[in-house]
Amino acid sequence: MSTHDRVTELKPDALNERRAFSRTECCIAIKLRQSANALYTSGRTTDLSMSGAGIEIVGPRPAHEGQRIAIAFENLRCPVTRAARMIGAQIVRVEPQRDGRQRIGVRFDALQLGLEGLELPQAA
Numbered sequence: 615m616s617t618h619d620r621v622t623e624l625k626p627d628a629l630n631e632r633r634a635f636s637r638t639e640c641c642i643a644i645k646l647r648q649s650a651n652a653l654y655t656s657g658r659t660t661d662l663s664m665s666g667a668g669i670e671i672v673g674p675r676p677a678h679e680g681q682r683i684a685i686a687f688e689n690l691r692c693p694v695t696r697a698a699r700m701i702g703a704q705i706v707r708v709e710p711q712r713d714g715r716q717r718i719g720v721r722f723d724a725l726q727l728g729l730e731g732l733e734l735p736q737a738a
Contacts, residue, residue: 635725637661637668643688646671647700648681666703666721670711677718681705685720701726 642659646669657671667685671677684700707719 635663635665637663637666644669645686645688646677647684647686648675648677649683660717664722664725664727666706666719668717668719670715670717672715676710677705677708677716679705679708683720 639661640659642662644657644659646655646657647653648655653675655671655673655675655677657669660668660670662668669685677683681704683703683705685703686700702723703720704723705718706721709717711717
């Protein structure tokens with residue numbers, strides 16, 4: 615078998631997909647802590663998967679691609695944001711908006727299997 619044939623064999627359609635896990639559209643209130651300054655920004659998810667999320671944030675501190683962040687999902691069972699409940703992530707995409715909002719794409723540091731079990735309030 616030639617190298618060319620092997621490359622063709624290892625190229626399933628799944629490798630052409632952008633994401634390994636499907637995302638579900640949802641609107642969940644979040645708090646985002648930018649690691650560099652430890653200040654919080656409010657936002658909401660636009661979509662969510664086990665490996666990442668689309669988030670819309672509003673605030674004076676712009677997010678930057680490559681930046682490390684921590685995310686807390688608003689949870690009705692635990693209304694206080696605790697560091698132990700925050701999910702580490704990295705910003706992989708930033709889309710500025712005209713009205714001061716930013717849309718960002720984040721990749722979680724680890725797969726998040728338990729998000730479905732939280733009692734999450736919907737963002738307004």
